[in-house]
Amino acid sequence: MGMGARWGIATSIPMTTDLLTLTQWLSPAFPLGSFAYSHGIETEIAEGRITSADDLQDWLEIVIRRGTGQSDAVLLMRAMAGEDMLAYARAMAASKERSEETEAQGAAFAKTLGALGTAQHAGPLPVVVGEAARQLDLEPTTVAALYLHAFASNLVSCAVRFVPLGQEDGQRVLTRLKPAIAETVEAAKGVSVCDLRNAAFLSDCAAMAHEGLVARMFRT
Amino acid sequence: MLDTSHSSQVKLQRARGRGHIGVRRVGETVKVCDLHQSGCAKVMIPRAYGSTTEAVFLNTAGGVTGGDEIAFSAEVGPSSALSLTTQTAERAYASTGAPGQVSIDLTVGQDAHLNWLPQETILFDRSNLRRKTRIDLLGEATLLAIEIVVLGRAAMGETPKQFQLSDHRSIWRNGRPLWIDPLELDADVAAAAAGLGTARAAVTLVYVGRDAEDKPRPHVPGLHSSAWDGRLVVRGAFADLWPLKQALLPYLKTLKATIDGGPLPRVWQM
Numbered sequence: 001m002g003m004g005a006r007w008g009i010a011t012s013i014p015m016t017t018d019l020l021t022l023t024q025w026l027s028p029a030f031p032l033g034s035f036a037y038s039h040g041i042e043t044e045i046a047e048g049r050i051t052s053a054d055d056l057q058d059w060l061e062i063v064i065r066r067g068t069g070q071s072d073a074v075l076l077m078r079a080m081a082g083e084d085m086l087a088y089a090r091a092m093a094a095s096k097e098r099s100e101e102t103e104a105q106g107a108a109f110a111k112t113l114g115a116l117g118t119a120q121h122a123g124p125l126p127v128v129v130g131e132a133a134r135q136l137d138l139e140p141t142t143v144a145a146l147y148l149h150a151f152a153s154n155l156v157s158c159a160v161r162f163v164p165l166g167q168e169d170g171q172r173v174l175t176r177l178k179p180a181i182a183e184t185v186e187a188a189k190g191v192s193v194c195d196l197r198n199a200a201f202l203s204d205c206a207a208m209a210h211e212g213l214v215a216r217m218f219r220t
Numbered sequence: 221m222l223d224t225s226h227s228s229q230v231k232l233q234r235a236r237g238r239g240h241i242g243v244r245r246v247g248e249t250v251k252v253c254d255l256h257q258s259g260c261a262k263v264m265i266p267r268a269y270g271s272t273t274e275a276v277f278l279n280t281a282g283g284v285t286g287g288d289e290i291a292f293s294a295e296v297g298p299s300s301a302l303s304l305t306t307q308t309a310e311r312a313y314a315s316t317g318a319p320g321q322v323s324i325d326l327t328v329g330q331d332a333h334l335n336w337l338p339q340e341t342i343l344f345d346r347s348n349l350r351r352k353t354r355i356d357l358l359g360e361a362t363l364l365a366i367e368i369v370v371l372g373r374a375a376m377g378e379t380p381k382q383f384q385l386s387d388h389r390s391i392w393r394n395g396r397p398l399w400i401d402p403l404e405l406d407a408d409v410a411a412a413a414a415g416l417g418t419a420r421a422a423v424t425l426v427y428v429g430r431d432a433e434d435k436p437r438p439h440v441p442g443l444h445s446s447a448w449d450g451r452l453v454v455r456g457a458f459a460d461l462w463p464l465k466q467a468l469l470p471y472l473k474t475l476k477a478t479i480d481g482g483p484l485p486r487v488w489q490m
Contacts, residue, residue: 049413062414066404091390091397096448197386197404201422203414205455208444 067200079130
């Protein structure tokens with residue numbers, strides 16, 4: 001018997017509980033090790049191309065709208081809808097470190113979920129989160145939006161530590177990225193895996209160049 | 221002032237073309253076993269040497285514009301090798317309405333090798349090109365493929381203010397996706413820092429094979445590389461085609477020699 005029935009509480013409780021579950025999965029406290037991955041931003045900062053909050057925002061806008069953000073949103077939403085996205089997600093990896101970034105976090109996510117009593121196989125992070133979210137009574141757009149928010153929030157936090165930027169500057173960038181996240185998720189609705197696209201060419205180059213950085217704080 | 225508004229209403233002659241080549245191994249040599257060409261698509265076979273055949277695709281329409289439909293395909297039989305290139309740069313001209321469509325479908329048989337080394341694609345102002353390149357590898361087939369996209373012709377002082385490019389490249393092994401590179405650019409996103417920034421020429425090279433991680437890597441400024449899981453990917457964005465080719469060609473020559481021991485196609489020699 002569920003808690004809601006026991007306390008005689010009406011039906012919105014499962015959804016609230018599911019939203020809390022999703023928030024828990026995507027919070028920085030959930031042990032994915034995300035803080036170690038800069039998605040190539042470390043290269044841009046180290047080489048002096050991202051030096052301000054504005055530079056960071058311009059970079060992340062494209063990464064979210066036209067790069068990893070939109071492809072991850074599509075992969076997650078298709079996986080949540082029941083499609084097998086494993087091979088597609090792996091084929092979309094732009095470099096060795098990008099592959100490690102998404103696979104390592106996906107494995108950590110599955111492992112933690114396993115420890116919480118939910119069996120989930122490993123794989124690229126958006127696929128693993130999408131598959132796990134099938135059990136939640138939430139709109140795919142809600143799941144994808146919170147996923148992208150966690151992705152953006154982690155990259156902002158990388159930049160705050162490494163540019164460095166003030167905490168408030170970082171939060172200002174994250175606030176300004178809300179339309180990019182919301183519009184990307186909305187545009188990803190109903191997009192098939194054949195229509196994945198990518199315009200973030202220099203973001204992919206930055207991810208590759210990261211492999212050659214001599215002094216590195218981040219793993220990607 | 222001349223009234224040019226009627227030009228967009230003129231029903232333009234739309235180019236159609238289909239070109240196909242199939243090769244297979246016969247004893248120690250690779251022979252052309254299938255050849256088809258229609259419309260503006262031509263397939264030329266300048267030479268065959270030893271175990272590799274070279275073929276060249278040509279679009280006699282001289283470029284791609286709105287409504288055009290051009291399809292090239294190739295099939296490389298088991299244990300054979302083919303080097304494919306294009307006769308000239310592909311030019312995407314100004315389009316009104318529908319995009320120009322190009323499809324490239326290449327199949328590489330068991331233990332076979334394909335070099336897909338087309339010349340650059342030049343995007344003119346108001347061009348709208350939609351290209352799909354699908355390469356299917358069977359069994360242990362290997363592949364060296366390259367795509368170069370150039371925004372206008374810098375030497376001619378051209379920079380496209382407006383364009384649409386959808387250049388979807390995918391490599392499959394035994395029907396499963398192995399590498400998907402769905403480049404989609406327009407003038408705004410290309411100018412963004414994470415797009416192409418100030419660069420006007422971009423190259424993507426991929427080698428697929430078990431030994432990808434042992435292949436030579438480029439060590440010149442501007443070319444970045446990564447190898448994992450049976451694939452080597454090289455990318456670079458440059459101010460223009462000339463510096464791109466200067467950086468790329470010596471590396472491409474070295475890399476190709478380690479793959480099939482052969483020279484670059486004649487059209488690639490600077």
